[in-house]
Amino acid sequence: MKSCHESRRPTPLRRLLIAAAALAGIAAAPAGAQTEGGELVLAQGANPPSLDAMTSSSESARNINMNIFESLVTIDENVNPIPMLAKSIEASDDLMTYVFPLREGVKFHNGDEMTAADVKASLERYREFGATRGMLDKVAEIEITGEYEITFRMSEATPTFIEGFASPRAPAVIIPEEEAAKGANEIEIIGTGPYRFVEFVPDSHVTLEKFADYTANEDFDGPTGFGGNKTAYLDKATYRIIPEAGARIAALEAGEVQWADQLPVPAAKRLMSDPEVTVFEARQWAFLTLIMNWKLPPTDDIDFRRAVLYAIEPEEVMAIATEGFYDLNHGWQYPDRTYNAGDIGKEIYQVADIDKAKEFLGQSSYDGEEFQILTDPNYGEHSRAAVVIAEQLKGIGINAVVKQLDWATVLKIRLTDEDWNGWTLMQGLEPFLGPYGIAAKMTGEQPHQRGTDPVLDDGYNRLITGATVEDRQQAFADIQTAVYDLVPQIKIGDVGRMQAGSARLKGFKPFRAPRLNDVWLE
Amino acid sequence: MHRFILSRLLSAIPVLFVVSLVTFLIMWLVPGDVASQIAGPDASAEELAAIRDRLRLDRPMYEQALVWYANLFQGDLGQSYLLNRSVVDAVLERLPVTLSLTAMSLLLAILFGVVLGVVSATNHNNWIDQATMTGALLGLSLPDFWFGLVLIFFFAVELGWFPTGGYVPFTEDPAGWLRSMALPACTLALTQMGVIARMVRSGMLEQLGQDYVRTAKAKGLPRRLVLFKHALRNALIPVITLIGVMTGILLGGAVVIEVVYSLPGVGRLIIGAIQNRDYPIVQGGLLLTAAVFVFVNIAVDILYTVIDPRVRNVR
Numbered sequence: 001m002k003s004c005h006e007s008r009r010p011t012p013l014r015r016l017l018i019a020a021a022a023l024a025g026i027a028a029a030p031a032g033a034q035t036e037g038g039e040l041v042l043a044q045g046a047n048p049p050s051l052d053a054m055t056s057s058s059e060s061a062r063n064i065n066m067n068i069f070e071s072l073v074t075i076d077e078n079v080n081p082i083p084m085l086a087k088s089i090e091a092s093d094d095l096m097t098y099v100f101p102l103r104e105g106v107k108f109h110n111g112d113e114m115t116a117a118d119v120k121a122s123l124e125r126y127r128e129f130g131a132t133r134g135m136l137d138k139v140a141e142i143e144i145t146g147e148y149e150i151t152f153r154m155s156e157a158t159p160t161f162i163e164g165f166a167s168p169r170a171p172a173v174i175i176p177e178e179e180a181a182k183g184a185n186e187i188e189i190i191g192t193g194p195y196r197f198v199e200f201v202p203d204s205h206v207t208l209e210k211f212a213d214y215t216a217n218e219d220f221d222g223p224t225g226f227g228g229n230k231t232a233y234l235d236k237a238t239y240r241i242i243p244e245a246g247a248r249i250a251a252l253e254a255g256e257v258q259w260a261d262q263l264p265v266p267a268a269k270r271l272m273s274d275p276e277v278t279v280f281e282a283r284q285w286a287f288l289t290l291i292m293n294w295k296l297p298p299t300d301d302i303d304f305r306r307a308v309l310y311a312i313e314p315e316e317v318m319a320i321a322t323e324g325f326y327d328l329n330h331g332w333q334y335p336d337r338t339y340n341a342g343d344i345g346k347e348i349y350q351v352a353d354i355d356k357a358k359e360f361l362g363q364s365s366y367d368g369e370e371f372q373i374l375t376d377p378n379y380g381e382h383s384r385a386a387v388v389i390a391e392q393l394k395g396i397g398i399n400a401v402v403k404q405l406d407w408a409t410v411l412k413i414r415l416t417d418e419d420w421n422g423w424t425l426m427q428g429l430e431p432f433l434g435p436y437g438i439a440a441k442m443t444g445e446q447p448h449q450r451g452t453d454p455v456l457d458d459g460y461n462r463l464i465t466g467a468t469v470e471d472r473q474q475a476f477a478d479i480q481t482a483v484y485d486l487v488p489q490i491k492i493g494d495v496g497r498m499q500a501g502s503a504r505l506k507g508f509k510p511f512r513a514p515r516l517n518d519v520w521l522e
Numbered sequence: 523m524h525r526f527i528l529s530r531l532l533s534a535i536p537v538l539f540v541v542s543l544v545t546f547l548i549m550w551l552v553p554g555d556v557a558s559q560i561a562g563p564d565a566s567a568e569e570l571a572a573i574r575d576r577l578r579l580d581r582p583m584y585e586q587a588l589v590w591y592a593n594l595f596q597g598d599l600g601q602s603y604l605l606n607r608s609v610v611d612a613v614l615e616r617l618p619v620t621l622s623l624t625a626m627s628l629l630l631a632i633l634f635g636v637v638l639g640v641v642s643a644t645n646h647n648n649w650i651d652q653a654t655m656t657g658a659l660l661g662l663s664l665p666d667f668w669f670g671l672v673l674i675f676f677f678a679v680e681l682g683w684f685p686t687g688g689y690v691p692f693t694e695d696p697a698g699w700l701r702s703m704a705l706p707a708c709t710l711a712l713t714q715m716g717v718i719a720r721m722v723r724s725g726m727l728e729q730l731g732q733d734y735v736r737t738a739k740a741k742g743l744p745r746r747l748v749l750f751k752h753a754l755r756n757a758l759i760p761v762i763t764l765i766g767v768m769t770g771i772l773l774g775g776a777v778v779i780e781v782v783y784s785l786p787g788v789g790r791l792i793i794g795a796i797q798n799r800d801y802p803i804v805q806g807g808l809l810l811t812a813a814v815f816v817f818v819n820i821a822v823d824i825l826y827t828v829i830d831p832r833v834r835n836v837r
Contacts, residue, residue: 203786408554
């Protein structure tokens with residue numbers, strides 16, 4: 001088996017991944033003397049719904065799980081896929097086979113060594129319980145082709161497969177074979193990451209401790225993204241669950257915690273003048289969007305949707321919804337990213353065009369029905385945006401009504417065709433990971449907007465099957481054009497996230513989840 | 523006396539049955555389920571259906587109700603969907619927090635509430651009375667989450683005397699437990715103290731105008747004896763009822779205080795379960811909370827008969 005794969009010539013994809021990985025590793029390598037030991041206390045607002053990493057796509061779980069578990073491939077600092085537990089990723093020319101030679105000597109937290117049997121069992125479990133198991137839909141077979149080698153046989157060539165597989169949303173983590181035989185949320189929390197699980201007391205804390213036998217990935221010069229050559233300096237990390245933002249700030253100021261998440265913007269600005277605190281601004285945290293329901297009048301009418309699009313003044317919504325920490329961005333990708341589609345839609349987005357909005361409203365069959373904006377109080381940005389949008393729409397004669405319900409109810413209603421026309425939603429990981437997640441939510445069997453359109457479907461298919469980056473960029477540009485024409489969703493702006501840490505906390509860089517590796521306390 | 527206690531205990535059974543049934547029906551009627559919470563906002567219909575099937579949420583209501591009651595009669599309140607533990611374990615592990623908070627805040631509230639009420643009544647209509655009752659009214663009116671944050675700011679952040687939040691088990695560190703409970707208990711006690719002080723004051727004023735108090739004074743009994751042995755004892759009867767109700771409510775969890783001080787108490791457990799549609803925790807947790815409430819009230823009734831024999835004689 002081994003000789004077979006050694007004779008395989010590296011594909012352009014493989015070469016690209018290895019080169020990108022090495023570069024990213026160098027870029028993120030830490031410098032300077034680090035202090036070993038100590039306990040880092042982190043404050044986050046919510047319990048992890050589960051520490052069974054495969055089964056939950058929640059942020060509060062990811063914050064913890066990404067330090068306990070590792071997957072075959074992950075993302076680097078620039079959100080490019082890189083091997084992690086895999087030694088490399090070897091794709092056949094026709095993209096129908098992917099071979100993953102595994103890193104040897106990698107230890108689980110129970111002391112056992114990871115082999116291909118663990119990987120296969122974990123991925124088969126992911127097919128059953130993984131929250132985003134669709135990422136493996138095109139994998140026809142997962143085959144053990146060596147003690148330290150696993151091979152995917154694909155049912156269909158998908159050039160973007162590895163990007164999807166590397167997603168940390170609900171990561172396809174590798175766990176011991178015996179744990180993989182267990183049901184969802186029934187496993188012992190055992191991974192291969194630099195920190196191992198100690199205890200979880202719901203509504204109180206989660207404790208991790210340094211995994212002394214952690215096997216660092218020496219193929220990299222330093223840490224990058226969720227992978228690379230990671231080093232654990234801290235002896236222990238405790239995530240305290242502090243739901244009240246004021247209490248998180250108080251705990252930080254009192255020195256009880258050394259890192260706090262989701263700080264209100266005014267409080268974070270006040271902390272900037274405190275020499276004992278470092279404020280971290282994660283500017284590109286989420287897209288604030290208004291999703292349309294194409295199945296229920298009046299939003300089943302394209303002219304009505306266009307009227308809404310033209311009537312919204314994004315700056316006013318963003319300023320109020322985000323308490324002033326935002327960027328105006330018409331694009332459905334962040335400006336500096338590979339798939340940013342340039343100025344498409346910029347003219348429509350920039351300022352409200354009330355005349356045009358009224359013109360579209362006049363052309364539509366709108367007859368004073370309620371425009372129900374579904375929102376929730378769990379995320380202040382959602383509810384504040386809904387209120388401002390409703391007021392703006394009333395200005396052109398739309399009978400906008402804010403329908404604020406609890407989060408679980410909102411999640412239920414948005415999966416139906418009734419009882420909502422617009423839904424305010426922050427989309428965080430999708431734009432962070434690139435164009436695929438964003439586009440996927442506008443196509444397929446369960447699009448956010450409840451209806452489908454061949455232009456969007458075609459764009460998505462070209463996006464995931466395009467052979468070159470240029471092909472895929474063109475596909476995404478076509479999707480962005482269609483979004484400003486068909487209005488499945490309306491982009492309001494980019495929302496930032498404020499985090500803060502003690503001045504003693506060194507090496508920390510904001511990412512999608514706080515990384516315990518390569519940070520230390522002075 | 524035994525018959526009285528037995529009849530009160532038996533009367534709790536239909537109450538608890540109705541509570542369990544209403545809880546079950548309400549949770550069934552509320553839209554949304556735990557599947558959406560587990561899978562997140564981007565889950566497909568298939569993913570949600572798979573989770574519902576795994577958790578048996580797709581079974582008819584009567585079937586789920588029958589299974590739940592059948593398990594209940596065997597002492598099994600079910601398994602949490604999200605916490606990976608049984609409902610009983612989930613509640614029991616929160617109970618020390620809630621008991622600590624309840625006991626400490628009630629102790630403070632009763633101690634200061636009774637003293638302030640008596641002081642106020644014995645200084646009726648002078649400045650002491652006015653000042654005490656203004657303080658009591660302030661305690662009643664201040665939002666507890668605001669007062670909690672103010673205490674955190676002064677005593678935890680500025681002075682560093684207490685932690686900003688979190689719970690330290692008594693068994694691990696008794697001094698740490700006391701420090702972790704001090705601010706939450708004071709915050710919670712403030713409201714209760716105001717209520718108790720006002721009630722004690724009005725009860726005392728009523729009793730002090732009674733003939734038996736006048737007689738006692740005429741007999742030349744010492745003022746302290748008249749106040750505390752005769753008037754206060756009778757004035758406390760309605761206060762005991764009030765404390766009983768307060769205890770029941772507090773044992774069900776003081777959610778706001780638990781959130782502000784990040785305490786893992788029963789209130790947060792149940793509220794979190796409602797938000798996440800973790801039905802077994804909601805149903806089991808509310809049933810246990812209702813049971814505590816009912817039994818505390820029964821205890822209060824029994825206490826009544828001890829303090830005031832007329833109650834027992836009437837029955």
